[in-house]
Amino acid sequence: MIKNNKKSVPEGVFRTVISSMSHEGRGIAKINGKTTFIPFVLTGEEIEFEYSKCKLSYDEGKLVRVLNASSERVTPPCQYFxxxxxxxxxxxxxxxxxxxxxxxxLSHFKHFGAGLVPKEILLPLRSASSExxxxxxxLGVRYxxxxxxxxxxxRERDGRFLADIDSCQVLHQDIGHNLTILQNFIQDLSIYREIPQIEVAVDEKVTALIIRHLAPFSDEDLTKIxxxxxxxxFWIYLQAKGPDTVTRFYPMVDQEPIEMSxxxxxxxxxxxxxxxxxTQVNQDINNKMLKQALELLDVNKDDVVLDLFCGLGNFSLPLATKxxxxVGIEGDLEMTQRAKINANKNGLENIAFYPGNLFEDISKHPWILENRFNKLSLDPPRAGAEMVCRQIDKINPKRIVYVSCDPATLARDAGILVNEKRYKLLSAGVMDMFPHTTHVESIAVFGK
Incomplete structure (x- = not known):
């Protein structure tokens, strides 16, 4: 017998005060001892709301009106917010x-890091612009x-459908100001129903679009593109199947350099x-992050540095100048090869890149056996670097800088380094890589 964990939704408009915020940015109200999550509100605000969903352990509500606004409330810059x-x-x-x-x-350090408190809170790195x-x-595409x-x-907030928007304040202006043009272009193609996605990449000179298509383009389509x-x-790339099928369509490869930069x-x-x-989505913050990371790592000409989850060499190459x-390690072989190309093109000879699975035993990898590292840089994906931290004795760095895109896994790994491996959490702070979102990019420094 399947238990129904839903309850009937009370009808009408109710009044409450928001007591705190959840980590995903929704307001929390305690009503008759039960938690109710309500979006678009702030701590301390008195509001009116309607119930939208009721479950056994919590409820969800929809904001009707703010009765007493917080001083931190502002008018959203985007009409589609x-x-x-x-x-x-x-x-x-x-x-x-x-x-x-x-x-x-700090909450994640306390919860997932067994009560850790950094000795110093770093000044946050702020974006020059939040637009x-x-x-x-x-970007999703749908007719x-x-x-x-x-x-x-x-997608819309509930994730079921694409949002009907004609502009975007946070996307680079080449795309954010031209969504209508992009929509009309797709609709003019014969297979407009068979295009589910467009990936956008922008560098200092070029805006590239990767068009995912589930059916072949006609000759007329290719002319229109x-x-x-x-x-x-625009530079246009076409993708018929998986990521390995991405090929540049315009301009032709022999007409322009292949790489963006x-x-x-x-x-x-x-x-x-x-x-x-x-690549990082926010180049202004990326530049500030690199400067801060190298300063915190205190790199000098006597250091041998290990950079794990190195990608294209975003940290490795600046480290090599100091x-x-x-040594840079990346799990993706193709990215490792690109990192080597980047080192060669920039004339750096004091650097090496190796492919390696950093979610398994690292003791037999050649880069461990051949080098003695005194400093370590980490920039893992959302899953974090748990296996690396549990094997940190095999690297034995005196100083570690850990850049994270998920505070929960950073806190977990910090707990391992401090509580099990005897490192000290010297400092930590946040970087506003994604303004207007709840995404937390952070950095932490550990030392012996």
Missing amino acids: EICGGCTFQHISPDAQIRFKEQTL AYRTKAR VHKKNKVLVGF TVFAQVHH YRLNDYDLNIYFAPNDF AKYV
Whole structure:
């Protein structure tokens, strides 16, 4: 017999005061001892709301009216904020967003890190602008018959459908200001129903679009794509199946360099990448993050540094301009090869890259056996670096800088380093890599 964990939803408008915020940015109200989650509200606000969902352990509500607004409330800059799931926090001032992210990080240290408290809270790294900062995105595409319209953009807040938006404040302006043009272009193709996704990548000179298609384009389609690319100065890539099928369509490979690139002026470096490679979405914060990470790692010409989860060499290459020798490790073989190309193109000889699975035993890898590292840089995916931290004795660095895109896994791994491996959590802080969202990018420093 299947138990029903839902309850009937009370009808009417109710009044409450928001007591706190959840980590995903919803307001929390305690009503008759039960937690109710309500979006678009702030701590301390008195509101009216309607129940939208009731379960045994918690309820969900929909904001009707703010009766007593918080001083941290602002007018969202985007007209689509309440329907589009691309942003969460446009109703909150930038300063309050940063404080929320700092508190989220500290809360995770306490909960997942067994009560850890950093000795120092770093000043947050702020974006020069909270608009048009996003240079990488994966946009959904869908033809909606009832609207007779192709939609391009992010999903609605409930995740079921694409949001009907004509512009985006956080996407780079080449795309964010031209969603309608992109929608009309897709709808003019013969297979507009067979295009589920467009991936966007922007560098300092080029905006590239990877068009995922589930059916072949006609000759007329290909002509239209060429004209569209020429008029709007886009590079166009086509993807028929998996990521390995991404090929450049316009301009032809022999007409322009294959790579896109971004510049790291502080280190006189260019990082070359393909449009479907992982790169940071916010280049302003990326530059500030690199400067902070190298300062915290205190790199000098006597250091031998290990950079794990190195990707294209975003950290490895700047480290090589300061250290005696750098070794970068990446799980993806193709990314490792691209990192080697980046080192060669930038004339760096004191650096080596190896492929390696960092979620397994690392003791037999050649880079462990051949080098003695005194400093370690980590920038893992959301899963974190648990296996590396549990095997940290095999590396034995004196100082560790850990950059994280998930505060929960950072806190878990910090707990291992401090409580089991006898490191000290010297400092930690947040970086506003994704303004207007609850995404917390953070950095932590450990020492012996």
